[in-house]
Amino acid sequence: MHCVRKVCEDLYWVGGNDHRLALFENIFPLPKGVSYNSYLLMDEKTVLFDTVDWDVCRQMLENIRHVLQDRPLDYLVVNHMEPDHCEGIEELLLRYPDLQVISTEKSFLLMRQFNYPVDGRTIEVKEGDTMSFGRHTIAFVQAPMVHWPEVMVSYDTTNGVLFSADAFGSFGALDGKLFNDEVDFDRDWLDEARRYYTNIVGKYGAHVQAIMAKAAGLDIRYICPLHGPVWRSDFDYLFDKYQRWSTYTPETDGVVIVYASMYGNTESVAQTLAAKLTEKGVRHVAVRDVSNTHFSDLIADVFRYSHIIFASVTYNLGIYPLMHNLLIDMKALNVQKRICGIIENGSWAPKAGSLIHTFLDEEMKQMSILNTELTVVSSLRPDKEGELDALAEGIVDTMGKGADA
Ligand SMILES: Cc1cc2nc3c(=O)[nH]c(=O)nc-3n(C[C@H](O)[C@H](O)[C@H](O)COP(=O)(O)O)c2cc1C
Numbered sequence: 149m150h151c152v153r154k155v156c157e158d159l160y161w162v163g164g165n166d167h168r169l170a171l172f173e174n175i176f177p178l179p180k181g182v183s184y185n186s187y188l189l190m191d192e193k194t195v196l197f198d199t200v201d202w203d204v205c206r207q208m209l210e211n212i213r214h215v216l217q218d219r220p221l222d223y224l225v226v227n228h229m230e231p232d233h234c235e236g237i238e239e240l241l242l243r244y245p246d247l248q249v250i251s252t253e254k255s256f257l258l259m260r261q262f263n264y265p266v267d268g269r270t271i272e273v274k275e276g277d278t279m280s281f282g283r284h285t286i287a288f289v290q291a292p293m294v295h296w297p298e299v300m301v302s303y304d305t306t307n308g309v310l311f312s313a314d315a316f317g318s319f320g321a322l323d324g325k326l327f328n329d330e331v332d333f334d335r336d337w338l339d340e341a342r343r344y345y346t347n348i349v350g351k352y353g354a355h356v357q358a359i360m361a362k363a364a365g366l367d368i369r370y371i372c373p374l375h376g377p378v379w380r381s382d383f384d385y386l387f388d389k390y391q392r393w394s395t396y397t398p399e400t401d402g403v404v405i406v407y408a409s410m411y412g413n414t415e416s417v418a419q420t421l422a423a424k425l426t427e428k429g430v431r432h433v434a435v436r437d438v439s440n441t442h443f444s445d446l447i448a449d450v451f452r453y454s455h456i457i458f459a460s461v462t463y464n465l466g467i468y469p470l471m472h473n474l475l476i477d478m479k480a481l482n483v484q485k486r487i488c489g490i491i492e493n494g495s496w497a498p499k500a501g502s503l504i505h506t507f508l509d510e511e512m513k514q515m516s517i518l519n520t521e522l523t524v525v526s527s528l529r530p531d532k533e534g535e536l537d538a539l540a541e542g543i544v545d546t547m548g549k550g551a552d553a
Pocket of ligand 1 (some may be wrong): 408409410411412413414462463464465466493494495497499525526527
């Protein structure tokens with residue numbers, strides 16, 4: 149059965165939703181599913197913007213057939229040549245023998261590498277090129293590294309629709325609700341949108357800034373991303389989030405305490421610190437066990453909060469492996485400009501604290517470390533509580549002051 153939504157005059161969402169896929173990119177859990185968005189423009193020519201993953205390809209084909217009725221598909225614009233948006237290409241080329249594919253030089257190179265049979269059916273576009281399909285004229289804008297090097301976005305100069313590729317996307321299936329104003333985005337979508345952005349595009353903040361600067365000059369009325377809701381209102385809300393995330397500016401004045409604990413003693417310190425902070429009036433305090441929180445959630449948290457407290461046991465003279473992995477992931481995704489606190493635990497030769505300190509200091513950018521570092525020897529005894537209080541004070545004193553505090 150077809151499942152289509154009208155976006156605006158002449159334009160239809162013809163993508164698909166998937167609740168069965170366990171892991172996006174074979175790594176990120178999808179508790180709320182995922183959508184693959186594909187958009188069909190019905191002008192004097194018919195133009196499809198991107199395709200979908202193989203899992204929902206039949207759904208997309210049925211949707212396209214339903215909207216086209218007996219018309220052929222004339223053009224396919226490929227804004228992003230990642231396979232989750234391209235698995236429909238081959239099938240479309242077979243079904244529509246006159247179909248031509250519009251994309252960038254790099255994108256066609258990738259298409260050939262991935263064995264999509266596009267040869268002889270390509271129209272190459274570059275920055276600033278436009279094509280008219282009747283009433284609608286589309287401008288093509290390069291957006292390299294948002295999130296692959298070949299990416300472009302397409303802008304319909306006639307009605308202000310921006311086909312934004314992976315930018316402004318989110319994990320989560322649409323489940324019938326296409327537009328941002330049909331959902332409570334802040335309540336139901338923001339966490340998954342943050343997890344999507346920070347883990348998928350987070351590394352490329354400077355490139356996201358570049359495309360946002362280009363977008364600022366456009367009269368945008370709709371943003372059509374490749375995953376998640378279509379935006380047709382509240383652009384300031386969305387741009388504010390993207391501005392913060394892409395400049396590594398915290399979204400929330402608050403603390404995420406990430407702990408690694410094998411027997412519960414370090415966990416107990418983390419809980420006590422959380423209680424002390426809450427008592428001191430800090431409203432946003434999150435406590436995460438590094439062993440049972442998926443790293444993609446931890447990455448979303450460290451992008452979100454102004455303060456990160458690392459509380460780790462020493463493990464064979466090193467940092468607990470999962471905590472070490474988190475630090476490596478944070479570095480890989482360019483996390484920076486945070487205020488950090490360190491709590492270490494060791495029973496005979498505590499080392500985790502100094503190693504975390506060195507990592508933050510030498511491997512990462514603009515991480516400000518509170519000088520109230522705390523060493524716990526096996527368990528926190530009452531005579532050490534003053535040191536934990538001092539750490540809590542240091543956190544409260546630097547709240548709202550950014551990483552330069
Ligand atoms: C496998 C293993 C390796 C450890 N290696 C060290 C170590 O190299 N140096 C040290 O001081 N403590 C070491 N410890 C002790 C822990 O760092 C920590 O003090 C202890 O597990 C209590 O904290 P917890 O209850 O939060 O797990 C080790 C513990 C385990 C189980």
